[in-house]
Amino acid sequence: MPAETPKIWPQSDGSPVSCTEKLVVLRENWEELHDVMRDAFEDAVLMGVDEGEMKRMITEMVASLVRPGGAAT
Numbered sequence: 001m002p003a004e005t006p007k008i009w010p011q012s013d014g015s016p017v018s019c020t021e022k023l024v025v026l027r028e029n030w031e032e033l034h035d036v037m038r039d040a041f042e043d044a045v046l047m048g049v050d051e052g053e054m055k056r057m058i059t060e061m062v063a064s065l066v067r068p069g070g071a072a073t
Contacts, residue, residue: 004031 005027009017017023037058045056 003030003034 009023011017011027017026039059041054045051
């Protein structure tokens with residue numbers, strides 16, 4: 001079961017995204033991301049990677065994401 005989808009998707013000004021189509025895409029992306037990360041995590045642990053180290057590596061990957069067309073936020 002996917003991690004609970006955020007109830008509010010805040011924009012840079014703090015107001016929530018309210019467009020129905022955008023909310024559908026955000027929810028679908030969240031669920032897909034959860035599934036892919038869970039599968040990668042489970043595979044790594046089953047292949048002998050330390051659970052804590054895999055979580056650290058995933059966290060570092062997220063921290064390294066940059067804003068499209070620009071610098072990291």
